[in-house]
Amino acid sequence: MNELLRKFPRSMESLLDILHAIQDADPQHHLSDEALQAAAEYLGAPLSEVVSTATFYTMYSRMPRGRHIIRLCESPPCQLLGGETLLDILAEDLGVAVGETAPDGAFTLETTSCLGACAEGPAMMVDDRIYGALTKEKVLSVIAEVRRSDATR
Ligand code: FES
Structure with missing residues (x-):
């Protein structure tokens, strides 16, 4: 420290x-x-x-979180493009509600305001990387890829 x-x-x-x-x-x-x-x-x-x-500041957490932080944009431009549905898909796939960490400590699901990727909404950030033009398939694919990379470490 x-x-x-x-x-x-x-x-x-x-x-x-x-x-x-x-x-x-x-x-x-x-x-x-x-x-x-x-x-x-x-x-x-x-x-x-x-x-x-x-x-x-919401960017800081006083609660322990998972190895990977998923932040789905909840600002209106992304929401209008289907962000709300994607939140349900993420919650179901990860088995957590917003603000929760999966029991295995792998993922924490959060929402965030605009990530600056509105032109490619809906958007989410996984750790330090932003993913845009999200669909159900793309969201599930990104999460699966993170799980695969975790499994090979
Ligand atoms: S509104 Fe979602 S990235 Fe800007």
Whole structure:
């Protein structure tokens, strides 16, 4: 943790970047109490300020999540193109509701606002990669591919 923190200036202007880095480095893609405490100590900031920042932004999670985070765009352009139906398909295939993590820890299903891929909606993000022009078949194919790549690791 200290090695990660030392990459950033000891300034509150670094807080958002620090929280991103901590969350990205965490195997469960979340911000634990211990991590927030370490960030607050490193910055010399009140813990309450760090916690409120981590809680305010939806891009941060205080709850442990799966190895893969699936974020389906829920903004109107994507919804009009069938995004709502795709959410049901994802939920059924993964066996989870929005905001939940599969029991095997493989996937967390989330919704998000616009991913900046409106021209290719409906769109979703799986980890750091955006997939557009989604159909039922494409969604299921993407998830199957992630499962296959997990199985070969
Ligand atoms: S509205 Fe879905 S990516 Fe922009």
